[in-house]
Amino acid sequence: MKGIAIGLSNNSKEILKRLKKTEFVKDIYIADSSKEDVNELIKVQKPREILLKKWPEIDLIIFIGSIAASIRIINSFLTSKDQDPGVIVIDNKCSKIVPLIGLHQSNTQNIAYQIANLLGGEIIETNNSNDQSLLNLDAFGNQWGWERSGKINDWSKLVIKQAKKEEIFCKQLFGNNLWKTSESAKNINQIDKKETKKPDSTFYVSIFENHETTWHPPVLWVGIGCERNTSKELITNSLNNFFESENLSQQSIAGLATIDIKKNEKGILELAKEKNLPLKFFSKEDLSKIIVPNPSNIVQNEIGTPSVAEASCLLAAGEKSKLLEEKRIFKNQSGAVTIAISESKNQYNPTHGEIHIIGSGPGDISFLTNNARKALSRCIVWIGYKMYLDLIKPLKRNDQILIESKLTEEKERCSKAIKLAEEGIKVALISSGESGFYGMAGLLLELLQKIKKEYRPYFEVHPGISSVQLAAAISGAPLMNDFCSVSLSDKLTPWSLIEKRIEGALVGDFVIALFNPQSIERNWQLKSVIDICLQSRHGETPVLIARQVGRENQTKKFFTLNTIPFKEIDMLSIIIIGNSQTTLVDEIFLTPRGYLQN
Numbered sequence: 013m014k015g016i017a018i019g020l021s022n023n024s025k026e027i028l029k030r031l032k033k034t035e036f037v038k039d040i041y042i043a044d045s046s047k048e049d050v051n052e053l054i055k056v057q058k059p060r061e062i063l064l065k066k067w068p069e070i071d072l073i074i075f076i077g078s079i080a081a082s083i084r085i086i087n088s089f090l091t092s093k094d095q096d097p098g099v100i101v102i103d104n105k106c107s108k109i110v111p112l113i114g115l116h117q118s119n120t121q122n123i124a125y126q127i128a129n130l131l132g133g134e135i136i137e138t139n140n141s142n143d144q145s146l147l148n149l150d151a152f153g154n155q156w157g158w159e160r161s162g163k164i165n166d167w168s169k170l171v172i173k174q175a176k177k178e179e180i181f182c183k184q185l186f187g188n189n190l191w192k193t194s195e196s197a198k199n200i201n202q203i204d205k206k207e208t209k210k211p212d213s214t215f216y217v218s219i220f221e222n223h224e225t226t227w228h229p230p231v232l233w234v235g236i237g238c239e240r241n242t243s244k245e246l247i248t249n250s251l252n253n254f255f256e257s258e259n260l261s262q263q264s265i266a267g268l269a270t271i272d273i274k275k276n277e278k279g280i281l282e283l284a285k286e287k288n289l290p291l292k293f294f295s296k297e298d299l300s301k302i303i304v305p306n307p308s309n310i311v312q313n314e315i316g317t318p319s320v321a322e323a324s325c326l327l328a329a330g331e332k333s334k335l336l337e338e339k340r341i342f343k344n345q346s347g348a349v350t351i352a353i354s355e356s357k358n359q360y361n362p363t364h365g366e367i368h369i370i371g372s373g374p375g376d377i378s379f380l381t382n383n384a385r386k387a388l389s390r391c392i393v394w395i396g397y398k399m400y401l402d403l404i405k406p407l408k409r410n411d412q413i414l415i416e417s418k419l420t421e422e423k424e425r426c427s428k429a430i431k432l433a434e435e436g437i438k439v440a441l442i443s444s445g446e447s448g449f450y451g452m453a454g455l456l457l458e459l460l461q462k463i464k465k466e467y468r469p470y471f472e473v474h475p476g477i478s479s480v481q482l483a484a485a486i487s488g489a490p491l492m493n494d495f496c497s498v499s500l501s502d503k504l505t506p507w508s509l510i511e512k513r514i515e516g517a518l519v520g521d522f523v524i525a526l527f528n529p530q531s532i533e534r535n536w537q538l539k540s541v542i543d544i545c546l547q548s549r550h551g552e553t554p555v556l557i558a559r560q561v562g563r564e565n566q567t568k569k570f571f572t573l574n575t576i577p578f579k580e581i582d583m584l585s586i587i588i589i590g591n592s593q594t595t596l597v598d599e600i601f602l603t604p605r606g607y608l609q610n
Contacts, residue, residue, distance in 0.1 A: 014070045014128025018059050021334045023104045026597050030131065036072060036123055059085045066327070072098045072114075072123065079110060086113070090211075094164040094455045099271070100124050102133065119154055122390065125409075145410045146174055147196040149215060152411060153227035155392040156191055157436020159263040159359040162225040165548050172224055173213050183207070184217035186227025186264070187359055189433055190393070196409035201401020208438035212306060219264040219355070221255070228263035230361045230436060232336065235325030235352040236280055237311070242347025244279040244286075250342035250349050251283070258337055265289060266360035267529040269328035271299060271320050279347075290362070290467065292328045299323040306339055321352040329356035359383045361436025365469040366391070367429050369456055371447040372404050375562025379482065380404065384474045388440055395429050396442030403563075404442070417486060433469035450499055450527055475528045480525045483558035483586045486568055488601035492558065495523035500537045502529070509538065514541055518548040523594060523603050527585040530578070539578055540586075545589060546573055554596035556588040557581060570596055 017031045019042040028040040041062050042054045055062075065394040068090050075082040082101045085452075090096055090113070098120030099113035104581040109131070111124035121137070153160055160167075174180050183203040184192075191197055203214065212278065219232055238247065255262050267290035274280055275293055286289040296316040304326070306317030317323065321339045339352040368387040373379030388394065388407055392520040398416040417425050429441045443451030453473050460468055484491045496517050502510060517524050524545075530538045545553070551574035558568045559582075571577065573589070581587070590596070594603045 015067055015072035015074065016041065016062070016070055017076065018043060018062060019054075020059070020075060020081055024076035026055065026104065027104070027106050030227070031074060032128075033088055034127070034130065036127070037074060042416050044208075050399040065087055067097070070097045072100070072120065074127075075102045076102050076104060078103075079112070082112070082130065089360070092164070092470055093168075096525060098123065099456040100127070102127070102131075106131045106133050108136055109133045109240045110138075112209060117153065121148070121151075122155075124301060125389035126386045129389050130382050132382055145196060147200060147411065149174060149180065149225075152191065152196070153217070155361055155411075155438065156186065156188055156227075156229070157364050158227040158229050161221070161261060162167060162215075162223065165227050168216075170213060172214060173224075173317040178213060179211070180215065181214040183214060184230050184325050185354070187227075187434075188437070189216050189217075192574050197411075204360070209519040216241070219261055220259050221574050222259070229359045230264055230266040231331075231356045231359055232260065232264045233266055233325040233328040233354045233356060233360075234319035234341075235323070235328070235354065236268055236274075236349065237320030237324075237339075238274070238277065238279065238349040239347045240277070242277075242279050242349050246342065246344055246346050247279045247283050247349050248286075249350055250340075253342070254337070254340060254351050254353070257340045258353075260337075264285075266356060267292060267328060268293040269294065269324035271296060271315065271324060273315065279349075281553065288363075288382055290360070292324070294324050294327050295466075302326050305335065322351040322354075325352050329354040332357045349604060357474070358431070359435035362434045362467055362469045365433035366437035367456065367460075367471040368438070369447045369451075369453045369471065369473045370440050370442050371451065371474060371478075372396075372400055372442050372444055372483045373477045373562060374445050374479040375403060375560070375566075377404055377406060379562055380407075380479045381474070381476065382537075384476060387472070387474050389405045391438045391440035393432055393437055394440045394442060395432075396440075397425075397444075398441050399443045403444075421460075422452060422455055426452060426459050429456065430459060430463070432471070433471075433472060434467075442478075443476070446476045446481075447473060448475070449478050449480075449497070451474065476581055477562075479558075479561050479586050480588070481571040482528070482561045483525075483556060483568070483588060484601075486558065486561065486566070486586070487556045487570075487598075490523055490590060490594060490601045490603050491606045492603045493523065493591070493593070494520070495525060496520075497525040497527060499527040500541060502533065502537065510537075510543065514544055518545060521591045523591045524589040528583060529585055529587050530581045531583050539582060542576055549573060549589075549592070554590045554594055554601060556601055558588075559585045568603065 013036055013037045017028050017037045019028050019038045019399050019601040031037045032040045040054050041057055043059045079101050096113055101110045109124050110121045110126045111367050123362050149170050179201055181201045181605040187206055217227045268284050269292045272293040302323035303321040304319040312318040326333055333354050333356050336355040337353040339350050341350050367390055370384045370387055393413045395415045397419055401414050401416055429439045432439045440453050447453040490507050498513050553573045555571045560566050
């Protein structure tokens, strides 16, 4: 994103520095003529001079200061809402964030949500869609990996009709339809695919170029075969003619596909780069396995497969795909190109998709970090175990979707998140506590490693507060010196290895935190570990048993290795076992660092 932030007074320096660290802002400026030293990243200029240079090339402007001053600065630059950059105004205390311009086209509103969550401010919304919990008709498709076509005035008329509570209709022929399950979409009337009548106030989700209000999902794969050194111009013109003749939208292209001997074919490579499309290559052996309607003996004899264009587009489109347009051959003096088009069951737009692995903390949403809140507001789909989703549900907007799953379905959750991100959708994968501590981060990253880097959607791990941190905090400071954590679940780790880790921790005199200590099925492991501990540590070693930390029924109880009540411990418990220096005085659980000895 090409964004800038402008501070209207010297009081805005600190906020500007924080904004510079986000993905939304590239350059920061301050409108202060004083000679006071400012950070080297901040360029001291007059706001109008900045905008005269930057307005045509930027996507977003963030002002730090008054709304009135901001409006006066941008007033003469405004042209139309489909061309102007988004504008956000933040007060000097960062307590109020106001999305001012570009609430739909520039995705300004969603960015404002993210900034509000990151900086801890309150977003002030004034547009109809949010006041009435309505779907942002001319913007929501961006979150689902789609591109929009149709006249801006027609979209504006549709939005106005929606604001007047007139009926809005949608006819979706292609693409992911998960959006229909959101609260915001409940007032949209869905038209059956077979219905030929077109009600007033209709928008489409389609691959066709119908010159109406349409969102285009990326589900079309273009197979290309060509003579060596065919010009990019011929390939491009042929593609344009093909799509135009079939009334297909190039905004629905998911990618290009061809045979691997074309990995250095300049025309194809330049076309993929120009259109910013993924380009998949397949071997002749794989292409030969695909049944096509128009095999060629000439192609078979020359390169070892009867089809390139038709076979490669079908192979790229995946299972249950179908050949939408059979191959056509285009020739001129600069070469020859063959093009075919297939329709995929699933969207494909991995460079637009994202996966945010979020540690939601031990329970109450007050323990959720601002960074995690920002990521949640960025993602249109949240995936997680139902109990964890319920804890953060108060933060969900009406346009966001929850996908709930059961406790043992970790792999299914990760696979679903990857699939949606590959479709161009921004997904939040939720773990309780810290996702990197026995959470979802490791499994997801293992699965992502299996995907080629160039086809891998963006991912980011957002750290959370672990239950062991909160357990330590409510009991004192037992983790002040070296400590380790061990999970007693032997479903994924052999028990012999768990025993070795416990023994090693005892030799090193570590404070030991035990996760997953005991369940109905695993009712002997904890007792075994305590018996091992008693071989190295005295029976009066203090022990904390914390249960349901961060939740309504939170409890903490102190015991010793000799007095642990095994029957009271379950999977909602976490145990911290002190080391040789750990003390328990007046219910202050403490492992001293050694400061008072110096």
